[in-house]
Amino acid sequence: MLATLGGGCFWCLEAAFQMIRGVRSVQSGYAGGAGANPSYEEVCTGESGHAEVVHVDFLEDVVSYAEILGVFFSAHDPTTLNRQGADVGAQYRSVIFFHSEEQKAVAEALIADLEEQCVWADPIVTEVLSLTKFFPAEPYHQGYYQKNPFQSYCQAVVSPKLRKIREKHSSLLKK
Numbered sequence: 001m002l003a004t005l006g007g008g009c010f011w012c013l014e015a016a017f018q019m020i021r022g023v024r025s026v027q028s029g030y031a032g033g034a035g036a037n038p039s040y041e042e043v044c045t046g047e048s049g050h051a052e053v054v055h056v057d058f059l060e061d062v063v064s065y066a067e068i069l070g071v072f073f074s075a076h077d078p079t080t081l082n083r084q085g086a087d088v089g090a091q092y093r094s095v096i097f098f099h100s101e102e103q104k105a106v107a108e109a110l111i112a113d114l115e116e117q118c119v120w121a122d123p124i125v126t127e128v129l130s131l132t133k134f135f136p137a138e139p140y141h142q143g144y145y146q147k148n149p150f151q152s153y154c155q156a157v158v159s160p161k162l163r164k165i166r167e168k169h170s171s172l173l174k175k
Contacts, residue, residue, distance in 0.1 A: 003068045004131050010137065029053055067172060094125060
């Protein structure tokens with residue numbers, strides 16, 4: 001099964017989902033814009049309409065779509081419009097691209113539940129949209145954190161998010 005999710009820089013989400021049991025692969029890429037085959041440079045302008053996303057291939061009999069979304073909501077702030085920390089622009093928006101009506105229903109129900117629980121002080125701004133096309137990011141973006149764990153962005157931004165995922169979702173981690 002596939003999940004396509006955007007929540008800031010794809011390096012963060014990619015590294016988070018690579019830790020989750022039942023996840024077979026994670027691919028960084030772009031979705032949601034009008035242009036075909038966007039480049040990182042085009043997406044970084046914020047004008048392409050594309051968001052940085054991850055394409056998560058997972059085994060639904062090992063980890064559910066709802067659990068995947070739980071990790072997603074723990075890995076970013078879904079209340080900040082077009083921004084995650086210092087990363088600003090529509091390319092960093094919080095978005096769930098669903099692959100089926102069932103995924104759409106699960107996403108909308110989870111968002112409603114999180115809002116009812118008042119998990120965050122501000123309202124959730126995560127978009128729930130049908131995936132039209134996913135474009136893989138350039139090869140140097142794939143497995144970025146694994147290849148560059150000591151790079152400054154990885155240390156300052158990605159590593160703290162991974163610690164949070166380990167603490168909050170320890171039962172979902174690969175052994």
